[in-house]
Amino acid sequence: MSGFHLKPHDLYRLIGTPAAPRIVDVRRRAAFEADDRALPGASWLDHRETERWPLNAGEDVVAYCAHGHNVSQMACAALRARGVRAWTLSEGIEGWKAAGLPTVKRFDAPHGWITRERPKVDRIACPWFIRRFVDPRASILFVAADQVEAVAAESGAVPFDIPGVAFSHDGDDCSFDAFLKRFGVNDSALLGLAPIVRGADTGRPDLAPKCAGLLAASLGISAETDDDHDASARGFVVYDALYAWRCHALAEKHGWPPVAL
Numbered sequence: 001m002s003g004f005h006l007k008p009h010d011l012y013r014l015i016g017t018p019a020a021p022r023i024v025d026v027r028r029r030a031a032f033e034a035d036d037r038a039l040p041g042a043s044w045l046d047h048r049e050t051e052r053w054p055l056n057a058g059e060d061v062v063a064y065c066a067h068g069h070n071v072s073q074m075a076c077a078a079l080r081a082r083g084v085r086a087w088t089l090s091e092g093i094e095g096w097k098a099a100g101l102p103t104v105k106r107f108d109a110p111h112g113w114i115t116r117e118r119p120k121v122d123r124i125a126c127p128w129f130i131r132r133f134v135d136p137r138a139s140i141l142f143v144a145a146d147q148v149e150a151v152a153a154e155s156g157a158v159p160f161d162i163p164g165v166a167f168s169h170d171g172d173d174c175s176f177d178a179f180l181k182r183f184g185v186n187d188s189a190l191l192g193l194a195p196i197v198r199g200a201d202t203g204r205p206d207l208a209p210k211c212a213g214l215l216a217a218s219l220g221i222s223a224e225t226d227d228d229h230d231a232s233a234r235g236f237v238v239y240d241a242l243y244a245w246r247c248h249a250l251a252e253k254h255g256w257p258p259v260a261l
Helices: 008-012 029-034 070-081 092-098 122-134 145-155 175-182 188-201 211-224 228-248
Strands: 022-025 061-064 086-089 112-116 139-143
Touching (some): 061 070, 122 228
16 A cells, blocks of 8 residues: 555455454544445444554554545644654545445444354354454354353453354354344455355355365364364454455356466
8 A cells, every 4th residue: 555545446355354454433523423334344443643643663544524525634744743654545334335336334342242153154254254244353252062151251252153142153154144134244345255164164064066075174173273263363364365356356267287378
């Protein structure tokens, strides 16, 4: 990224990847609260209080307001004065929407989520979605199945992938589907991943050609490590690759013999 302004499509190519910058919604509070949608992974912070923003060392920041004018530029100028690598989003969220780029519904929740231990498919796909598209700083807790609700009640973390909670299986749908619906996902790449995750998680490999491969990779990761966070980190690599394939390589073919250049 170079310059002071970042174009919407340039930012979109980074969202959902490990290289994504910190995305901050700096719309004035009234404008922010009047709109139930935001950029994926964005969090709201006051543009007048950049010195209080919780930033990690070396973290890149992209700030956006409604139209990319004075509010976001004020925030970025203040960040750059502190030595922070910061950009404004050209044309703001309105330009982003006009370009047909995906947004998510805002969800005002604590930065904690909790589920059952020994994750394999859904319980890796859901944390991947949370970290890449909802809250990059979210904590994910794994506990014994019979302790999820009790720990959730005490910690304030949001439970998922257990019976009887909002983010869980519903009929033929799996928990990953529940997240996509709750956050109003309109990203075709994510929606294209849904049947792959659903088929791998619910024993229906006929839903998509990649289901069996995802299940095999998930079971292999689980067999390699008994550390839930290590398994999650390894699984994120798989979902990063599947998302990149859906975004950028869906039409690419591979076969033998190689095509002459």
